Amino acid sequence: MTVSPPLAPLTPSADRLTWRTALRRLVPANRKARVGLAIIGVYVLVAAVGPWIVQSLMGLSPTELTGDVLQSPSGAHPLGTTQDGSDVLAQLVVGTRTSLLVGALAAVVSTTLSVAVGLIGGYYGGTVDSVLGALTNAFLVLPGLPLVIVLAGYLRGRGGPFAVALVIGLTGWAWGARSKRVQTLSLRGRDFVVGARLLGESNLRIMLVEVLPNLLPVISATLMLSLVTSILAVSGLDFLGIGDLNSVSWGTMLYFAQQRQAMVAGAWWWFVPPGVAITVLGAAAGLVNFGIDELTNPRLRGAGGKAAKTRKPRKKGVR
Amino acid sequence: MTPEPHPSSRTPADSEPAPVLEAVDVTVHYPVHHGPRGETVHALENASLRLRPGRTVALVGESGSGKSTFARTLALAQEPTSGSILLHGEPASARGRRARRAYARRVQMVLQDPFGSLNPLHRVRYLLERPLRLHGSVTGREDVEQRLRALLERVRLTPPERFLDAFPHELSGGQRQRVAIARALAVQPEVLLGDELVSMLDVSIRLEILNLLAALRDEEHLAMLYITHDIAGARYFTDEIAVMYAGEIVEYGTAEDVTQTPAHPYTRLLLDSTPDPDRMEFLAGRTNDVEDTAPDAADDDYGEPPDLVRPPSGCRFHPRCPFARPECSTDRPPRVQVADGHWAHCWLLVQPAAEETRAPSATTPEMTL
Ligand SMILES: Nc1ncnc2c1ncn2[C@@H]1O[C@H](COP(=O)(O)OP(=O)(O)OP(=O)(O)O)[C@@H](O)[C@H]1O
Numbered sequence: 156m157t158v159s160p161p162l163a164p165l166t167p168s169a170d171r172l173t174w175r176t177a178l179r180r181l182v183p184a185n186r187k188a189r190v191g192l193a194i195i196g197v198y199v200l201v202a203a204v205g206p207w208i209v210q211s212l213m214g215l216s217p218t219e220l221t222g223d224v225l226q227s228p229s230g231a232h233p234l235g236t237t238q239d240g241s242d243v244l245a246q247l248v249v250g251t252r253t254s255l256l257v258g259a260l261a262a263v264v265s266t267t268l269s270v271a272v273g274l275i276g277g278y279y280g281g282t283v284d285s286v287l288g289a290l291t292n293a294f295l296v297l298p299g300l301p302l303v304i305v306l307a308g309y310l311r312g313r314g315g316p317f318a319v320a321l322v323i324g325l326t327g328w329a330w331g332a333r334s335k336r337v338q339t340l341s342l343r344g345r346d347f348v349v350g351a352r353l354l355g356e357s358n359l360r361i362m363l364v365e366v367l368p369n370l371l372p373v374i375s376a377t378l379m380l381s382l383v384t385s386i387l388a389v390s391g392l393d394f395l396g397i398g399d400l401n402s403v404s405w406g407t408m409l410y411f412a413q414q415r416q417a418m419v420a421g422a423w424w425w426f427v428p429p430g431v432a433i434t435v436l437g438a439a440a441g442l443v444n445f446g447i448d449e450l451t452n453p454r455l456r457g458a459g460g461k462a463a464k465t466r467k468p469r470k471k472g473v474r
Numbered sequence: 475m476t477p478e479p480h481p482s483s484r485t486p487a488d489s490e491p492a493p494v495l496e497a498v499d500v501t502v503h504y505p506v507h508h509g510p511r512g513e514t515v516h517a518l519e520n521a522s523l524r525l526r527p528g529r530t531v532a533l534v535g536e537s538g539s540g541k542s543t544f545a546r547t548l549a550l551a552q553e554p555t556s557g558s559i560l561l562h563g564e565p566a567s568a569r570g571r572r573a574r575r576a577y578a579r580r581v582q583m584v585l586q587d588p589f590g591s592l593n594p595l596h597r598v599r600y601l602l603e604r605p606l607r608l609h610g611s612v613t614g615r616e617d618v619e620q621r622l623r624a625l626l627e628r629v630r631l632t633p634p635e636r637f638l639d640a641f642p643h644e645l646s647g648g649q650r651q652r653v654a655i656a657r658a659l660a661v662q663p664e665v666l667l668g669d670e671l672v673s674m675l676d677v678s679i680r681l682e683i684l685n686l687l688a689a690l691r692d693e694e695h696l697a698m699l700y701i702t703h704d705i706a707g708a709r710y711f712t713d714e715i716a717v718m719y720a721g722e723i724v725e726y727g728t729a730e731d732v733t734q735t736p737a738h739p740y741t742r743l744l745l746d747s748t749p750d751p752d753r754m755e756f757l758a759g760r761t762n763d764v765e766d767t768a769p770d771a772a773d774d775d776y777g778e779p780p781d782l783v784r785p786p787s788g789c790r791f792h793p794r795c796p797f798a799r800p801e802c803s804t805d806r807p808p809r810v811q812v813a814d815g816h817w818a819h820c821w822l823l824v825q826p827a828a829e830e831t832r833a834p835s836a837t838t839p840e841m842t843l
Pocket residue numbers: 156157158159160161162504505515517535536537538539540541542543544586782
């Protein structure tokens with residue numbers, strides 16, 4: 156809160172935030188962000204219907220061991236086969252589903268945690284905020300990846316890929332909590348929140364019905380980004396061989412390709428597809444991140460527009 | 475309904491009802507965040523006020539004088555630095571959901587800015603339904619629907635169907651203000667704290683709303699705090715007027731007394747500047763209504779707005795007062811009774827008392843500006 160008159164009317168852009176426009180704002184009005192989202196959309200599509208097409212329509216299996224060992228791409232096996240004779244395309248497509256599901260679970264867990272911590276801390280302030288802030292900072296300085304590696308190594312594939320997802324989600328919420336807290340802080344002093352309190356609304360209802368809907372754009376951005384970073388993290392763990400090696404994912408594909416020396420054998424069709432899948436997804440995440448940053452940080456956008464007044468500029472990405 | 479100025483001849487003497495809501499020596503200091511540590515904005519200083527059932531008190535003063543701060547403190551939206559708020563003589567508390575709800579049922583506030591006070595994500599229906607469900611003991615869907623319509627008709631948002639499903643951004647400032655008023659009235663409170671209640675409304679609607687409020691005051695004994703920039707208008711609508719300057723109540727009395735025989739130079743200034751736009755440069759456009767018409771404030775000697783972080787010593791008005799004396803800049807002026815129920819904080823009222831016995835400032839000849 157500042158000394159300036161507290162009565163500055165909301166800017167029109169914030170004014171026009173209704174349920175409908177809020178939903179529309181889930182798709183950011185920025186080209187980079189849109190391209191990134193479109194790429195992620197393709198992945199989701201592949202994960203949704205890909206396995207069915209590959210397995211039922213094309214009759215390929217990701218796990219069946221055939222006699223066709225380490226074959227280069229052909230009509231029967233569009234992306235060739237592994238050393239066990241499994242089809243790479245089938246593995247890639249099924250792996251996309253696994254990776255996305257695992258990533259989605261991790262993202263939902265971490266986003267939910269970040270919203271809860273940020274909203275409660277920012278809304279109540281005081282001691283609650285201090286405690287939650289300390290917790291957030293603790294998780295921020297925790298060396299995330301090493302911790303995940305240790306925990307995942309302890310699990311050793313027990314609990315399947317979703318146990319790993321939980322671990323990633325539980326360790327990756329801190330950045331998101333920060334941005335939610337800042338947003339909530341600025342909303343808390345707004346007249347409509349004060350008004351709801353003066354009407355006798357309960358704190359829970361104010362948080363859920365008055366504040367939370369106004370956080371939707373930020374929440375959706377966080378969800379998107381943590382989806383991708385979680386996928387990357389899971390792939391990394393799988394590649395290191397400390398994920399669930401029984402599942403078919405991009406990470407386990409790379410793990411086995413490396414174990415069986417696909418590189419030495421010149422079997423590029425084995426390790427390039429999952430590598431490209433991961434890289435492109437990472438790039439998409441980068442695009443979304445840059446795009447959202449441009450939308451929320453007026454300094455990156457030439458002459459500052461309306462968003463300059465409605466949102467706090469943030470140094471980091473939205474995550 | 476014809477606009478009918480309510481009789482301002484009512485004196486506070488005729489059977490004063492006991493106050494519903496009372497502020498006793500309330501002080502609010504806001505911390506300054508981007509200044510040296512420990513500095514505060516002295517937004518409200520030792521303010522006392524009584525709101526009685528069926529009575530209206532106006533709070534007038536230029537922008538930044540602490541009117542909203544005072545009202546928010548009365549609504550328990552702002553913790554006072556010192557002093558207390560009494561509801562029916564008992565210290566008021568809004569700690570915990572139960573206490574807050576009980577307080578909300580009796581005391582409602584309409585916030586100043588209708589563009590900020592309504593959540594842009596909710597429809598008018600929701601905004602008005604909540605107070606009904608929280609406080610109105612509604613019996614069912616039908617009942618709610620009926621009361622919603624009645625509320626909207628009361629504030630002249632007709633036909634109700636047109637407004638029930640509107641979002642705030644589809645409404646004009648005046649329409650939003652009326653939704654905000656309806657929201658407070660839905661609770662059927664004992665006290666209504668209105669921060670610039672009608673300043674956003676067209677003149678015709680303004681009169682209708684004021685008549686509605688006057689009816690509530692007279693028939694349901696609503697106690698009301700009426701914050702406004704318009705001291706002349708306040709005279710016709712309110713029983714008593716408190717004039718605020720830089721966080722202090724500098725003059726208090728019946729609407730009649732304060733507007734007819736103002737005792738404080740600042741009150742005279744407010745009165746003089748109200749009808750005559752030329753005079754307003756004296757106030758340097760510090761009041762909202764004249765922002766566009768007032769000439770440049772910078773080259774005006776009297777135009778300095780008071781610095782509330784380091785308020786002027788003595789009388790806070792002395793840097794802008796045309797009659798300032800030496801003591802005005804050093805000592806806080808005492809409270810001087812000028813008539814029954816009419817007092818002001820001003821040294822000018824003290825000095826002549828040595829020569830004359832009574833000193834109604836209106837008789838001081840050189841006080842014309
Ligand atoms: N939350 C706050 N934090 C710090 N300072 C504040 C806060 N709210 C108000 N102030 C300051 O306190 C002083 C009084 O403000 P207030 O809003 O009460 O004035 P006002 O009389 O209502 O003005 P207006 O007529 O413009 O509404 C101003 O200087 C304002 O900047």
